[in-house]
Amino acid sequence: MAQATKMGADTATLEARRRRSTGHACSKCGGEIAQGDLLMVRVMAMEPSGRPRNRKVPYHRKCYGL
Ligand SMILES: [Zn+2]
Numbered sequence: 001m002a003q004a005t006k007m008g009a010d011t012a013t014l015e016a017r018r019r020r021s022t023g024h025a026c027s028k029c030g031g032e033i034a035q036g037d038l039l040m041v042r043v044m045a046m047e048p049s050g051r052p053r054n055r056k057v058p059y060h061r062k063c064y065g066l
Contacts, residue, residue, distance in 0.1 A: 024058035031060070039064050 009017075018036030026033055040056045041064060047053050 022058070026060045026063050027057045028059055028063040033058055033060055037061055 018034060020035050022033050022035055022038045024033045024038060025031065037060050039059045039061045041059055043055050043057055045053050045055050
């Protein structure tokens with residue numbers, strides 16, 4: 001397909017990229033998260049000073065969904 005050629009990545013390459021680790025650890029199970037499995041959830045956390053702060057928490061897609 002012309003479009004796939006233009007993007008320069010075949011299925012195997014995309015799959016390898018999906019499996020590569022992101023370096024994030026899941027907040028629920030503590031396991032390492034692969035590229036294709038990463039879900040960043042934005043949560044609002046209150047600091048001790050009383051100011052709200054946005055924080056991003058990494059989850060596996062399957063861990064957050066359950
Ligand atoms: Zn997990």
